[in-house]
Amino acid sequence: MTKYTKLVSLIAFGVLTLSGYTFYQQTTQAEKLSVELVSEEGEPDALDNLYFVGQVINMSANFNRGQTFEYSEGNITFIDNLPFLERVDYHFTRNMNRYTDDYRSFMRGKSRQPSNFAETEEHLVYTGMKSDVNWRVFNDNNLTISVLDKETTEEQDYEVVLNGGSNQSVTSTYVNYPSLTVVTQVLDDNILNNWFIYEFNLEEPQEELEPAVNFGSEFNTEHISFASNEDKTARFIPFRTMNVASTDEYGHADLIPGDYYAYDTQSGEIKAAPETDEDDENEYIVLSEENTLLIGRDLGDSIEWSRWDFDEESLSDIGASEMDTPTIGRGRVHYYDSLFNQGLQLIDGHLYAFEEGYSDDVSRSMNDDDYQNLDDVYHERMSRPQFQVIDMDTIDTVFSGYFTHGQEDESSNINLTLFDYGYSKFSN
Amino acid sequence: MKKNIKALLDLTTFELDRLSKFLYTLLGVTLLANLIGYIRTPMQYISRMNEFMSTQSATSQQALENFGSFSFYHAINTMWISGPIALGISGFLFYAVFIWYREWFGKNTFAYRLLMLPIPRMTLFFSKLIVIYIGIFSLIATQIISFFVGFQLVSAIMPSEWLAGTTALEAIQMNPLFMYIIPVDTLYFMVINGIGLVFIIVLFTLILMERSFALKGIVLGIIYAGAALALAVSPFFIDSILQNYYMLYASEILLIIIGIMTLIAVTSLLVSRHLLTKKITI
Structure with a gap:
């Protein structure tokens, strides 16, 4: 047996050291990083419609690996804790994971862009260009439409040529079964930032579609901005024109909001929002859900809300909501000029407002020479993703709170950031 | 079956004996180079800080603001650590070829004796494969232990006010090279x-x-x-x-x-x- 001593010793040395290191690493990280929801007002279950993917990272270790987690239906799951193959397939958008879990066969061959999907109680609709699944395709105007009946799992596929412009990209699709309203943007140097709306009837499919609306020619502008809207069954699609305030030496235009409009997916009409003054210093918010259209006048600490009667072309005041911070929900979340209302969503009659982080001290500290102080403020801003939920029937806040890392040590430099968030009526 | 396993163990032990000198040399070079890195890198930082303070009549805090604090990451992100790792990888690559050709070259054709052994010839193959992996994992394990010993050494050398709060584990995780050779x-x-x-x-x-x-x-x-x-x-x-x-x-x-x-x-x-x-x- 003694002749094997060296062999056994070296194997034991390797196995024990590597497994000891792995165990130490897992226990140390598990102790350090966690995420929790802190409620300042209301019950946390108000955020059950919310989902997001975020990352918690120890910034004191400069290039340390962050831990990615998902918040969904009130639960926080660390991605590292998922089974191995699930982790390999994981997509950093919660809905994509839900679709691939529940409709794996349907999702095969379809892009993973959330903007290519629209979901209703009965159907999951995919509208994607050929170039969304094959990046070697350019100047693409071939739209693939696939509709899954959730109950029967029957899939219907359609191939449609979109006339009006090449190199199109689907930005959203609204469903009023069997009608689809597809909003596309043309990514063409010759037709800058132009937008089209196409109408497609699933029961009377056509091989080619002409634009129902060509925003470029209709509004004589290349700058249109659409409302970011999670409810793909909404009747109205709000949008606004953008005016050029100034252009820098590189030709980049600084845009400011112009007029507000809504497109009616049922009648195909476009109407301007009443009583929204272009010269008003305050920006407006336009939200839609099902048959409802709301207009908010942003006053900072509060928002004055009115219900927009599209048919009567009138507004009726419904009250003012007090906002947790002067900027919550109104900051830019994604750096795309083509979307507005990025931090606000109307779901089930509730307004969900999101802010990456806010500190009263920012303006003062940003001018402060004290680097350490600035670093603290940055840290504070980045590490408190805040949410506010307002019941739009009563205009009362039903929830206010924020997510934070579970590190009790105030001197710790742990950042919490969200890189995908949304709201869904549908669950697993 | 039992006989075959015993033959495999015997041959692996035999191959391990032949690998020993090469392996111990690699382990020694790794530990020595690592040790130099753990001492030299923080000492260089300390001398730079001291020089700055004396030439600029600066305080320790001002020197710290100028150079930043020292973390264990700085000590392991040097050629004193990555060099022996590269040497180990190329060394075992070389040894994977050498382990076969040594049987044919030299004074006696040892391959003849090995192939005449009354055991399945694949036992030769597996014993050589296993011994290379034992060597690789021994080297990785030594490197891991070296990190944790080195961390204590660097912490002892460096004045605490100049030392960043990075742990040994965090410093290891920061370096992308270690993602592949250590189970980060x-x-x-x-x-x-x-x-x-x-x-x-x-x-x-x-x-x-x-x-x-x-x-x-x-x-x-x-x-x-x-x-x-x-x-x-x-x-x-x-x-x-x-x-x-x-x-x-x-x-x-x-x-x-x-x-x-x-x-x-x-x-x-x-x-x-x-x-x-x-x-x-x-």
Whole structure:
């Protein structure tokens, strides 16, 4: 047996050291990083419609690996804790994971862009260009439409040529079964930032579609901005024109909001929002859900809300909501000029407002020479993703709170950031 | 069966004895170079800080603001650490070839005696494979232990007010090199070691081809290696062939790759067995 001593010793040395290191690493990280929801007002279950993917990272270790987690239906799951193959397939958008879990066969061959999907109680609709699944395709105007009946799992596929412009990209699709309203943007140097709306009837499919609306020619502008809207069954699609305030030496235009409009997916009409003054210093918010259209006048600490009667072309005041911070929900979340209302969503009659982080001290500290102080403020801003939920029937806040890392040590430099968030009526 | 296992253990022990000097040298070089790095790097920082304070009449705090604090990451992100790792990788690559050719070259043709042993000839193959992996994992384990000892050493050398709060674990995780050679991420570690294992098995097969057919074996080996490589990377082109990047799930592609790698490994083992039992010449 003694002749094997060296062999056994070296194997034991390797196995024990590597497994000891792995165990130490897992226990140390598990102790350090966690995420929790802190409620300042209301019950946390108000955020059950919310989902997001975020990352918690120890910034004191400069290039340390962050831990990615998902918040969904009130639960926080660390991605590292998922089974191995699930982790390999994981997509950093919660809905994509839900679709691939529940409709794996349907999702095969379809892009993973959330903007290519629209979901209703009965159907999951995919509208994607050929170039969304094959990046070697350019100047693409071939739209693939696939509709899954959730109950029967029957899939219907359609191939449609979109006339009006090449190199199109689907930005959203609204469903009023069997009608689809597809909003596309043309990514063409010759037709800058132009937008089209196409109408497609699933029961009377056509091989080619002409634009129902060509925003470029209709509004004589290349700058249109659409409302970011999670409810793909909404009747109205709000949008606004953008005016050029100034252009820098590189030709980049600084845009400011112009007029507000809504497109009616049922009648195909476009109407301007009443009583929204272009010269008003305050920006407006336009939200839609099902048959409802709301207009908010942003006053900072509060928002004055009115219900927009599209048919009567009138507004009726419904009250003012007090906002947790002067900027919550109104900051830019994604750096795309083509979307507005990025931090606000109307779901089930509730307004969900999101802010990456806010500190009263920012303006003062940003001018402060004290680097350490600035670093603290940055840290504070980045590490408190805040949410506010307002019941739009009563205009009362039903929830206010924020997510934070579970590190009790105030001197710790742990950042919490969200890189995908949304709201869904549908669950697993 | 029991006899075969005993033969494998005996041969592995024998190969380990032959590897010992090479392995201990590598371990020694690694520890020595690491030790120099753990002492020299913080000392350089301290002398730079002291020089700044004396020439600029600066306080310790001002020097700290100028140079930043010192973390263990700075100590391990040097050639004193990555050098021995590179040496270890290239050393074992060399040894994987040497472990076979040593049997044919030298004063006596030792291969004759080995091949005449009354045991399955694949036992030779496996003993050489195992001993290389024992060497690799011993080196990795030594490097891991070295980090934690080095952390204590650096912490003892560096004045605490100049030392950043980075732990040894955090410093290891920061360096992308260690993602692949240390189980910072178990998935990556397994992937790299899996690829490494198949690579060595194929390399052994190529050596046996050359030993069996001489010049023809080299040509055969190049063709075999090319075919294995083409097969191994083929899953990455499935998306392009299907003209749809989402036709297969990432897990399915991974399973295909694992399947292909297993196929390559098994084929190489079967070819090696055939060569060892039927074709090899002394």
